Amino acid sequence: MLESLSSGFQNLIRRLGGQGRLTEDNVKEALREVRMALLQADVNLSVARDFIKSVKGRALGEDVISGTDPGQMIIKIISDELIELMGPEAAPLEFQDQGPTVILMAGLQGSGKTTTCGKLAHQLKKAGKSVMLVAADLQRPAAVQQLQVLGDQLEVLVHAETGKTPPKVCEAAVKQATADGVDVVILDTAGRLHVDDELMHEVAEVARLTSPHEVILVCDAMTGQDAVNSAKAFNDRLELSGVILTKLDGDARGGAALSVKAITGKPIKFVGVGEKLDKLDVFYPERMADRILGMGDVVSLVEKAQEVIDEEEAQAQAEKMFLGSFTLQDFLELLQKVRSMGPIKDLMGMIPGMSQMQGLDVDEKEFDRNQAIIQSMTIKERSHPEILNVSRRKRIGRGSGVSLEQVNGLLRNFKMMKKQMQSMKKMGFLGNMLDPTRSVRKEKQKELDRMQKMGVNPMDLQQVKAFKQHVQREKARKARKEKARQKRKKR
Ligand SMILES: Nc1nc2c(ncn2[C@@H]2O[C@H](COP(=O)(O)OP(=O)(O)OP(=O)(O)O)[C@@H](O)[C@H]2O)c(=O)[nH]1
Numbered sequence: 001m002l003e004s005l006s007s008g009f010q011n012l013i014r015r016l017g018g019q020g021r022l023t024e025d026n027v028k029e030a031l032r033e034v035r036m037a038l039l040q041a042d043v044n045l046s047v048a049r050d051f052i053k054s055v056k057g058r059a060l061g062e063d064v065i066s067g068t069d070p071g072q073m074i075i076k077i078i079s080d081e082l083i084e085l086m087g088p089e090a091a092p093l094e095f096q097d098q099g100p101t102v103i104l105m106a107g108l109q110g111s112g113k114t115t116t117c118g119k120l121a122h123q124l125k126k127a128g129k130s131v132m133l134v135a136a137d138l139q140r141p142a143a144v145q146q147l148q149v150l151g152d153q154l155e156v157l158v159h160a161e162t163g164k165t166p167p168k169v170c171e172a173a174v175k176q177a178t179a180d181g182v183d184v185v186i187l188d189t190a191g192r193l194h195v196d197d198e199l200m201h202e203v204a205e206v207a208r209l210t211s212p213h214e215v216i217l218v219c220d221a222m223t224g225q226d227a228v229n230s231a232k233a234f235n236d237r238l239e240l241s242g243v244i245l246t247k248l249d250g251d252a253r254g255g256a257a258l259s260v261k262a263i264t265g266k267p268i269k270f271v272g273v274g275e276k277l278d279k280l281d282v283f284y285p286e287r288m289a290d291r292i293l294g295m296g297d298v299v300s301l302v303e304k305a306q307e308v309i310d311e312e313e314a315q316a317q318a319e320k321m322f323l324g325s326f327t328l329q330d331f332l333e334l335l336q337k338v339r340s341m342g343p344i345k346d347l348m349g350m351i352p353g354m355s356q357m358q359g360l361d362v363d364e365k366e367f368d369r370n371q372a373i374i375q376s377m378t379i380k381e382r383s384h385p386e387i388l389n390v391s392r393r394k395r396i397g398r399g400s401g402v403s404l405e406q407v408n409g410l411l412r413n414f415k416m417m418k419k420q421m422q423s424m425k426k427m428g429f430l431g432n433m434l435d436p437t438r439s440v441r442k443e444k445q446k447e448l449d450r451m452q453k454m455g456v457n458p459m460d461l462q463q464v465k466a467f468k469q470h471v472q473r474e475k476a477r478k479a480r481k482e483k484a485r486q487k488r489k490k491r
């Protein structure tokens with residue numbers, strides 16, 4: 001997913017690494033690289049131009065904050081701008097309190113409408129809502145049947161009728177759903193090869209008769225700028241509330257993901273990342289930006305891990321990752337947990353450093369080999385890899401049936417991963433990354449809000465330290481006061 005876009009940005013990160021100051025020259029060079037990455041990604045030209053302009057404005061106007069280097073600074077700026085470009089906020093579906101929420105799905109032929117209707121129904125059902133799927137595609141004879149098969153599989157109600165026009169079918173379905181107290185109605189409309197008057201007229205008529213609360217355009221991300229152009233055409237004729245980008249799993253370039261919001265003004269609500277019914281993700285601009293910049297999607301990984309391990313453990317894991325006490329033992333546990341979560345390919349990209357180091361074809365065998373290597377280490381070696389001299393490494397290789405080079409490879413990767421975690425920490429991704437569990441995240445947010453109020457820059461480690469000391473002192477003062485109060489009360 002978005003591999004080529006991501007590797008473009010990672011080139012940039014590598015080239016800027018280790019430079020001492022932000023100068024006109026290195027900013028210029030960075031911008032050239034950004035431009036290249038965007039154009040290779042097939043991002044809309046005017047979107048690319050505006051993007052570079054904002055990055056430039058900010059890069060030249062900002063000093064390098066202590067504790068970071070220019071490369072990190074520019075990456076932070078690019079990350080912020082990517083989030084702004086694609087979001088900045090996630091745009092969840094909005095549900096009605098009263099009566100059914102009607103969701104109209106439109107899009108070109110083969111964009112993935114019917115599949116996405118099924119995926120949405122699946123998610124909503126899991127969330128405890130009752131769902132009705134409506135077969136409003138009467139163009140293709142097999143379309144109704146396709147939806148019915150999906151409905152059977154998901155055990156979701158499917159409304160299908162013959163002898164009526166699609167808008168009339170939809171109108172009747174919504175009426176029925178209202179009477180039956182159904183929570184969500186999803187209208188699966190017909191697609192055409194091109195945006196044409198007939199198609200637009202039909203969809204507009206469906207919208208007129210059903211007053212949908214959400215009008216979602218389903219676009220195939222793999223068609224790049226064509227997807228964006230058709231989104232624009234739909235949006236001109238139909239008041240869209242958002243977009244679902246499908247087939248992002250097959251999209252290396254990411255042009256549609258980066259351009260569609262800027263061109264239509266409508267948010268990406270979900271992304272389809274596979275053919276199966278559970279392959280629909282809420283679109284989080286922030287996570288996507290991290291992913292593009294190769295920072296790995298730690299938040300998603302931790303959330304997935306939470307399904308397997310409990311919250312506290314997940315939090316401890318994440319804290320360890322960022323606080324630098326992450327050991328090979330932790331890495332082993334992480335590998336084992338990830339292994340129990342499902343296909344590794346899907347998960348690898350979420351681990352910092354992994355997306356680059358493994359290439360895309362993740363070999364499950366290699367994954368198991370890594371586990372075996374760590375398992376052949378003593379407990380002490382797992383927490384102190386620095387004691388692993390050649391003879392120890394050789395022993396480990398023999399124990400796990402791999403070559404010395406493979407042991408070295410794992411240690412190299414581990415080191416790189418730790419380093420990336422540290423640089424993420426330095427770059428001020430602390431707010432949402434250090435504390436991935438919700439309760440802690442809230443706490444952290446409170447702390448950040450407080451810092452902001454007091455004018456503390458959360459990226460300046462010196463200032464943050466002073467702030468923390470201040471909070472400590474305040475806490476101690478409060479505790480003393482409380483103690484004194486208790487004492488008085490006793491007397
Ligand atoms: N890899 C991948 N394939 C997808 C995704 N979403 C849909 N597809 C595939 O895309 C093809 C078309 O999907 P449909 O859901 O039938 O598309 P549609 O828009 O309903 O098509 P029409 O009804 O003919 O207009 C199918 O083979 C799906 O399996 C996705 O997120 N990833």
Ligand SMILES: [Mg+2]
Nearest residue numbers: 113114137143
């Ligand atoms: Mg269809």
